[in-house]
Amino acid sequence: MSTRGVNEKTENSVSEQTEKVDHTIIRLVKKLAFPTLVLAFCLMYLNSTWNRLELSTLVYPYAILLLTLALVAVIYAKEIFDTLSKPTATLSISESVKRLLSEWDVSILVVVTAIGYIAIMETVGFFPASFLAIVTIMYIGGVQNWRLIGVVSIATLIAVYILFVVVLGIRPPSGYVQIEFTVPW
Known part of the structure; x- marks a missing residue:
């Protein structure tokens, strides 16, 4: 391998390491968008069935709903902890929003x-x-x-x-x- 190829790889890896990532808030919004949508659908289902149907017919759906809500809570906790525990160079919120759009x-x-x-x-x-x-x-x-x-x-x-x-x-x-x-x- 030539020295030119090694230099190009080194330059690329340095530029990739210094590239700024989206702002923390934008990264969290991206990571939590789907779990939030799942949470919204769970709450809408709960709202549409609460006191409208007999509870005995809703045992299984409510058990699935409870399991889903628990998984969403775990995903929220993990993503928030992972995002906040890794400090990185970030873009401003306006630049992150422009990139997102x-x-x-x-x-x-x-x-x-x-x-x-x-x-x-x-x-x-x-x-x-x-x-x-x-x-x-x-x-x-x-x-x-x-x-x-x-x-x-x-x-x-x-x-x-x-x-x-x-x-x-x-x-x-x-x-x-x-x-x-x-x-x-």
């Missing part, structure tokens, strides 16, 4: 699109809201061909219409804007 920008836009989809469905109805959501998510996902986006969106909605409205007889939300499709058969 640049890593998760597509995911954040998809979540915002989903929230918008749910919000406008009652107003404009299922099919127009679904069309907008499909177009937006395809564009966010990197599809730049508008013809492809249009064809896929329309084909998907036609398939959904045939399956749910025609075959199964399910009426999706129509919203305040009444758009009725009639089937000739």
Whole structure:
């Protein structure tokens, strides 16, 4: 191996060691996001079943819930202890947030699109809201061909219409804007 290769490896390892990591708070948020989501779902389940169902039917689900809550508590304790016990050079909170947003920008836009989809469905109805959501998510996902986006969106909605409205007889939300499709058969 040449000395040039050894020098490059040494320089790379030094730069990797001095690279700053995200701020402690941001690292904790990243590590605890999923356990927090699990905790939220557990609490929502508990809220939706408490005093509504007979306790004898909930013994097994509540045992699983209790086990899940215990595991979440252990994960919280471990991650907090591990993160706080290892002091490292960190970025500022604003730099860490910028890095986080640049890593998760597509995911954040998809979540915002989903929230918008749910919000406008009652107003404009299922099919127009679904069309907008499909177009937006395809564009966010990197599809730049508008013809492809249009064809896929329309084909998907036609398939959904045939399956749910025609075959199964399910009426999706129509919203305040009444758009009725009639089937000739």
